[in-house]
Structure formats: C-alpha cells, structure tokens
Amino acid sequence: MAVIVGGYPFPAAGATDDVPARMALQVMMNAATGRGLHRLRDDRKLVLGVHAAGWTAHSGGLNYWVASASFAEVPKVLTEIDSMMRALGTDGPTPDELETVREAFAADFVQDVKTTAEAARSYAGRIMKGLPPEQVTAEINQVDAVTGDAIRAAAAKYLDPSRGRILVAGDLRQLRDPLLSLGWGPVEVRDATGAVVRVERGGEGR
Numbered sequence: 001m002a003v004i005v006g007g008y009p010f011p012a013a014g015a016t017d018d019v020p021a022r023m024a025l026q027v028m029m030n031a032a033t034g035r036g037l038h039r040l041r042d043d044r045k046l047v048l049g050v051h052a053a054g055w056t057a058h059s060g061g062l063n064y065w066v067a068s069a070s071f072a073e074v075p076k077v078l079t080e081i082d083s084m085m086r087a088l089g090t091d092g093p094t095p096d097e098l099e100t101v102r103e104a105f106a107a108d109f110v111q112d113v114k115t116t117a118e119a120a121r122s123y124a125g126r127i128m129k130g131l132p133p134e135q136v137t138a139e140i141n142q143v144d145a146v147t148g149d150a151i152r153a154a155a156a157k158y159l160d161p162s163r164g165r166i167l168v169a170g171d172l173r174q175l176r177d178p179l180l181s182l183g184w185g186p187v188e189v190r191d192a193t194g195a196v197v198r199v200e201r202g203g204e205g206r
Contacts, residue, residue: 002074002170010061010158019142020154023101025052027093029065033100035084046073071174075182085159092152105143
C-alpha cells in the first residue's frame with residue numbers, strides 16, 4: 001500500500017478567505033462526508049480512506065489531504081483528485097455540501113469553547129498565532145456568512161492542483177513508471193530525512 005499526501009499553501013489565519021479555504025478542503029476530503037471519501041472509496045473503490053488536516057498561523061498556512069491506496073491504483077487516485085479539485089474550483093459546493101461543512105465547522109468551534117479549559121486552550125492557540133483573542137468569535141461569524149461562491153473562489157485559488165505538491169510513500173520500483181506516465185513533470189526521490197537523492201524524469205507537465 002502507498003500513502004499519498006497532497007499539500008497546499010493556504011492563507012494566513014484571520015485572512016478574509018482563510019475560513020472559506022479550509023471549508024473548501026473539507027468539502028473535498030473530510031473523512032466522513034467529503035467528496036473524496038464517497039467518490040474514491042465508495043464509488044470507485046480506489047482508496048481505503050481519506051482525510052484532511054493542516055495548520056494556519058499569522059504568517060500563512062499549509063493544509064493537506066491524506067489517502068491510502070494500492071500501488072496500482074495511485075495514478076488513478078491522483079487523476080481523480082485532480083479532476084475533483086478543478087471541478088470544485090469551477091462549480092463550487094452543492095447546497096447540501098455547504099450546509100454540511102458549515103455545521104461541522106460550527107460544531108468544532110462550539111467544542112473549542114465547551115469548557116473553561118478548552119476555551120483557554122483555544123484562545124491561547126490563537127494568541128500564539130499572533131491573532132487577537134476575539135478571533136474565536138470572528139471565525140464563528142465567518143462560518144455563518146460563508147457562501148458557496150466563497151468556497152468556490154477559495155478552491156480555485158488555493159486548491160488549484162498546479163499550486164499543490166504530492167508526496168507518495170511506497171515502493172519506487174512499482175510507482176516510478178506509473179507516476180511518470182501522468183506527465184506531471186519530474187519525480188523527486190527522497191530519503192527518510194526528506195533530502196532529495198535523485199530526480200526521475202518523464203513527460204512534461206506540472
């Protein structure tokens with residue numbers, strides 16, 4: 001099995017499109033309700049599961065999705081995700097997706113301040129990012145105000161596949177030719193520390 005991770009630079013915490021961008025990624029790759037889960041796992045039977053995560057700070061953010069698949073299915077998974085990312089940036093979420101992700105984000109914020117200790121940790125985390133404590137309330141209000149078009153615009157800007165970087169952990173002997181056949185450009189081979197040991201080249205592309 002291979003583990004596939006797609007990472008994308010995201011806006012800084014507190015930016016006007018921070019919340020819509022994070023909501024866009026959840027529409028795509030939420031582990032319970034995302035498009036990737038339904039299409040890649042349930043419909044196409046390509047992955048065992050998917051989920052999205054990430055972090056934001058005052059200076060910027062990095063959000064990512066993770067999926068696991070057999071070596072043979074990796075190219076199919078990547079092309080499917082590429083297509084889904086582009087579709088969300090063009091068409092935006094469905095009304096049901098918008099409501100589901102809004103409810104999920106609102107529930108997360110409620111959980112953040114459910115108890116005194118949790119509220120303290122939530123406020124402390126935002127202060128560490130360089131944000132004012134009232135950012136908690138601001139984010140809750142932003143979630144309520146986010147529209148499908150705002151998510152579409154954020155997806156087009158931040159989930160554009162040309163902005164992302166894909167990491168595939170697995171057997172290079174089985175993955176090299178299929179990955180190069182995608183025509184997405186060179187494949188960097190890295191060691192356990194993350195250092196590039198060589199570059200495999202194939203077709204031109206991203």
